[in-house]
Amino acid sequence: MTSTPKRVAIPKNGVDYRGKLVLAPMVRSGECPSRLLALKYGADLVWGPETVDKSMIGTTRRENAATKTVDFTRLSSNGTKNPALNPDQRESVIYRLHPGKEGRTHIFQIGTSNADTAVQAAKLIAPDVAGIDVNAGCPKPFSTTGGMGAALLKTPDTLCSILKSLVSEVGVPNEIGISVKIRILETAEQTEALVRKLVATGITGLTVHCRTTPMRPRERAIRDQLKMVADICRDAGVACVMNGDVMSREEALGLIAEYGCDGAMIATAAETNPSVFRTKAEGGKAPWEEVVKEYVKTSIEVENRWGNTKFLLGQMIPGKNDAYKAMTQAKSYAQLVKGLKYGDDLLKMAQDVDKVLEIGEHEKPKMTKAQRKAANKAAVSQDQPTNEVAKKATAGVKRTAEMAQLDMPLDVAREAGPGSVQGSASVLAA
Numbered sequence: 085m086t087s088t089p090k091r092v093a094i095p096k097n098g099v100d101y102r103g104k105l106v107l108a109p110m111v112r113s114g115e116c117p118s119r120l121l122a123l124k125y126g127a128d129l130v131w132g133p134e135t136v137d138k139s140m141i142g143t144t145r146r147e148n149a150a151t152k153t154v155d156f157t158r159l160s161s162n163g164t165k166n167p168a169l170n171p172d173q174r175e176s177v178i179y180r181l182h183p184g185k186e187g188r189t190h191i192f193q194i195g196t197s198n199a200d201t202a203v204q205a206a207k208l209i210a211p212d213v214a215g216i217d218v219n220a221g222c223p224k225p226f227s228t229t230g231g232m233g234a235a236l237l238k239t240p241d242t243l244c245s246i247l248k249s250l251v252s253e254v255g256v257p258n259e260i261g262i263s264v265k266i267r268i269l270e271t272a273e274q275t276e277a278l279v280r281k282l283v284a285t286g287i288t289g290l291t292v293h294c295r296t297t298p299m300r301p302r303e304r305a306i307r308d309q310l311k312m313v314a315d316i317c318r319d320a321g322v323a324c325v326m327n328g329d330v331m332s333r334e335e336a337l338g339l340i341a342e343y344g345c346d347g348a349m350i351a352t353a354a355e356t357n358p359s360v361f362r363t364k365a366e367g368g369k370a371p372w373e374e375v376v377k378e379y380v381k382t383s384i385e386v387e388n389r390w391g392n393t394k395f396l397l398g399q400m401i402p403g404k405n406d407a408y409k410a411m412t413q414a415k416s417y418a419q420l421v422k423g424l425k426y427g428d429d430l431l432k433m434a435q436d437v438d439k440v441l442e443i444g445e446h447e448k449p450k451m452t453k454a455q456r457k458a459a460n461k462a463a464v465s466q467d468q469p470t471n472e473v474a475k476k477a478t479a480g481v482k483r484t485a486e487m488a489q490l491d492m493p494l495d496v497a498r499e500a501g502p503g504s505v506q507g508s509a510s511v512l513a514a
């Protein structure tokens with residue numbers, strides 16, 4: 085009689101990572117349109133960009149009828165001390181997802197160093213996603229100095245307590261899975277000890293990025309600890325997803341078979357061309373021209389923040405091509421669509437979105453330092469019965485993305501650096 089392999093039960097609203105080729109979490113590069121494109125080209129699951137717990141706490145969940153997205157937003161103060169006194173107040177989108185298209189394929193990745201705040205933040209979004217993943221691999225100082233990301237690899241007890249709390253207080257009640265993404269440690273023994281602890285926390289999945297914390301992204305991934313990690317996960321019934329230098333679906337399948345993993349995750353290859361998820365039989369990797377047009381269309385449909393769209397196009401369009409120059413010169417979706425010669429249908433949509441985002445010809449003058457000062461003065465004035473002073477100070481002034489981030493706590497603004505916290509461009513119907 086053959087024994088069936090042990091498997092941690094996958095909760096009703098969760099998703100099994102086994103047999104899946106997935107889009108990696110990528111701050112700035114993994115926003116809504118990037119994920120939708122990856123799914124269109126065959127990704128099985130998509131991770132959202134790491135979002136710090138404190139930036140989620142205090143957000144309001146809004147269903148955006150225009151974009152058919154669910155947006156987690158907060159008031160941005162435009163650099164003023166009291167956002168309520170700013171007449172040009174807009175909601176900043178902290179996190180946006182598209183339930184109709186992402187549905188049960190979306191995993192929310194949280195940046196955290198504390199079980200309580202992790203639980204508070206995860207509870208807000210748990211009903212909208214198929215799983216919550218903890219980032220324990222980011223080596224960037226903005227993450228590690230707060231004890232988050234790769235710093236958690238050095239504090240395994242804290243990491244385990246975060247995972248256990250998320251499992252019992254968020255995973256169980258919402259019937260979704262909790263997972264973790266780690267890097268390998270310097271020695272196989274160290275990695276083994278860590279992974280044994282992690283798989284005993286109740287998680288359903290573990291992603292291992294096959295690089296150590298000090299390794300640069302360009303250094304080749306190290307695979308010699310992978311089989312050991314996969315074996316420990318299998319014995320515990322936890323799905324093991326491998327990550328690092330995976331370039332295509334075919335390559336992923338080969339690596340999964342070779343190292344005994346359950347799934348594979350792609351980051352940088354998908355950042356430049358998300359059609360890497362497509363099978364050879366379906367056409368394989370598509371030409372950049374096709375992918376870029378799809379990306380622009382999708383960004384317009386979900387009213388993606390203009391700066392983020394432009395950033396991603398910079399990754400996708402070859403630098404020497406004329407289209408690259410046209411893209412860099414564009415200051416709005418309409419200018420972009422004209423520059424790339426995409427035709428009238430898309431142009432009309434682009435013009436409508438420019439208006440909503442207040443970019444290009446719809447851009448308002450930026451708030452000056454003096455105006456911000458005046459608005460702050462109004463905010464501290466105790467006997468100010470109305471917001472008239474602030475109104476005068478900021479009339480007709482539009483916030484910049486940078487300003488939009490000034491009102492956030494330091495750790496949140498820091499997180500905004502790479503892009504998870506979207507700026508003022510995302511405007512919602514009140």
Ligand SMILES: Cc1cc2nc3c(=O)[nH]c(=O)nc-3n(C[C@H](O)[C@H](O)[C@H](O)COP(=O)(O)O)c2cc1C
Binds near residue numbers: 109352355
């Ligand atoms: C632009 C960018 C942003 C990233 N942001 C995150 C993140 O938010 N969370 C995370 O766990 N890893 C993040 N990573 C790391 C990737 O998820 C992945 O582990 C790494 O790039 C290795 O995969 P690759 O070799 O396929 O690129 C990021 C990587 C890139 C290139």
